[in-house]
Amino acid sequence: MKLFRNLLSTAVIGCTTSAYAADLEVTHWWTSGGEAAAVSEFAKAFNENTQHNWVDGAIAGSGGTARPIIISRIIGGEPMGATQLNHGRQAEELVEAGLMLDLTDIAEAEGWRDLVNPVRLLDACTLDGRIYCVPVNIHSPQWLWLSHDAFAKAGVDVPADWFEFVAAAPALEAAGIVPLAMGQQSWQTNLAFGAIMVAVGGTDLYLDILTNKNADAASSAEMTKVFEAFDQARKLSVGSNVNDWNQATNLVITGKAGGQIHGDWAQGEFQVAEQVAGEDYTCLPGLGVNDIIATGGDAFYFPLNEDDEVTAAQKELASLLISKEVQVAFNLKKGSLPIRGDVDLEAANDCMKKGLKILADGNVLPDGVNSFSADTQNQLDTLMTEFWNDQSITVADIQGQYTKIIATAD
Ligand code: GAL
Numbered sequence: 001m002k003l004f005r006n007l008l009s010t011a012v013i014g015c016t017t018s019a020y021a022a023d024l025e026v027t028h029w030w031t032s033g034g035e036a037a038a039v040s041e042f043a044k045a046f047n048e049n050t051q052h053n054w055v056d057g058a059i060a061g062s063g064g065t066a067r068p069i070i071i072s073r074i075i076g077g078e079p080m081g082a083t084q085l086n087h088g089r090q091a092e093e094l095v096e097a098g099l100m101l102d103l104t105d106i107a108e109a110e111g112w113r114d115l116v117n118p119v120r121l122l123d124a125c126t127l128d129g130r131i132y133c134v135p136v137n138i139h140s141p142q143w144l145w146l147s148h149d150a151f152a153k154a155g156v157d158v159p160a161d162w163f164e165f166v167a168a169a170p171a172l173e174a175a176g177i178v179p180l181a182m183g184q185q186s187w188q189t190n191l192a193f194g195a196i197m198v199a200v201g202g203t204d205l206y207l208d209i210l211t212n213k214n215a216d217a218a219s220s221a222e223m224t225k226v227f228e229a230f231d232q233a234r235k236l237s238v239g240s241n242v243n244d245w246n247q248a249t250n251l252v253i254t255g256k257a258g259g260q261i262h263g264d265w266a267q268g269e270f271q272v273a274e275q276v277a278g279e280d281y282t283c284l285p286g287l288g289v290n291d292i293i294a295t296g297g298d299a300f301y302f303p304l305n306e307d308d309e310v311t312a313a314q315k316e317l318a319s320l321l322i323s324k325e326v327q328v329a330f331n332l333k334k335g336s337l338p339i340r341g342d343v344d345l346e347a348a349n350d351c352m353k354k355g356l357k358i359l360a361d362g363n364v365l366p367d368g369v370n371s372f373s374a375d376t377q378n379q380l381d382t383l384m385t386e387f388w389n390d391q392s393i394t395v396a397d398i399q400g401q402y403t404k405i406i407a408t409a410d
Pocket of ligand 1: 297
C-alpha cells in the first residue's frame, strides 16, 4: 500500500505541489470546556498550516485514566500519531524501547534549546542527547481560585490569602455557600495537600520531606500546622458533592462555592464562562501565602510510524506546537504559561501575568522534587484520601502515619 501511495504521490507531484495528506490521530485528556477550547487551537493551526488532517483522539477522564491507555496502545503496536503526556518521565520506557520519534533534527534546526524556558523542560524530553518530545505549556497546581460573587453575597471582602479565606468561611456558610469546592477524586485532594504544604509549611519544609525524605521534618511542629490547615480544608469542603475537577471549578464560577485549590488549568473554565480575572474572580498563586509555582504541564510525543507521510506530519506538528503564534493562542485558552519567553502576551490576563512574574523572578519549585517511588506515592495518596473522607481521623493520627511512611520512603 505504501509503495502505491508513494508512486501515486510522485505521479501527483508532477502536476500539483501537494503530496498525499496524512490523517494524524492525536490523543490527549483535555475534555473540559477550557481544555477543549485550548486543544482546538492546536488542531486549527495544524489543519490550516499543513496539508494534513488532525484526527482528535480525546480520552475522557483525568491523566490517571488516559496515560495507561496511551502507553498500552504504543507498546501494543497500535500507536497514535501524537500524544499529550506530562513533563517528566512518563514516556521514559517508551523512549528507551525505541518506540518514539527522535525530534533532535528539528529541535536543533529551530534552536529549541535556546527557546524553551526553563530549559529543563526540554531536558525532560532528552535521553542520551536526543530529543523525543516538544514541551507545550507550564502548569502549576498551587493556586487558590476565588468567586467575587460568593464573597459579595456573604458580605465579606475577597480574601488575599489562605488564612483570610479560612476566616471568611463562616460568612460563606451563613450565606449558604460551600467555602471550598473539591472534586471527589484522590488526585484532587492530594493536589490540595501539596499546595497547602508549600503555602503553609514553606518551600524548605516541602523540599526537606519530598526530596530528602526527612522523617523528623514530617513529625515537626511546622508540619503539624500543615495538617491543621489540611484539616480546615476538608471541613470547608463539606457539601462539595461533585466528582470532576472542572465541576468543582464550576461551583466557583457560579458562586455556589467560595474557592477552589487547583491548578491553573482551572482558568480555562473561567474563560469559557467569559469571566474576567480581577473582576469576576481572583487567582492567588501559592494560595497568596508563598508566591511560587511548579513547572508542571504537558509535552507532546510522537510514536514511531512506518508511513513516511505520517512521519512528515508528525514533524510538522512538532514545529507548530512550539511556534510563537500557536504558543500564544493555545496557552491563553489553556490558562497555562508558554514554554518560550519570546512571545508577545499582550492579551495575557491578570492570572497569567502573576504566573509569568513568578517565573521571571525564578520563584519556581525545582523539578524532580517528588522523588518517591510509585509504592510510596500510593501509600501517601491513600492516606490523604482516607483523612479527607473520614473526619474521625485526627491531625495527630495522620501526622503519625505520614511520618512512618516518610521514614520508610524509597
Ligand atoms: C494535567 C494536565 C493539565 C490538565 C489537568 C487536568 O495532568 O497537565 O493540562 O489537563 O491534567 O486534566
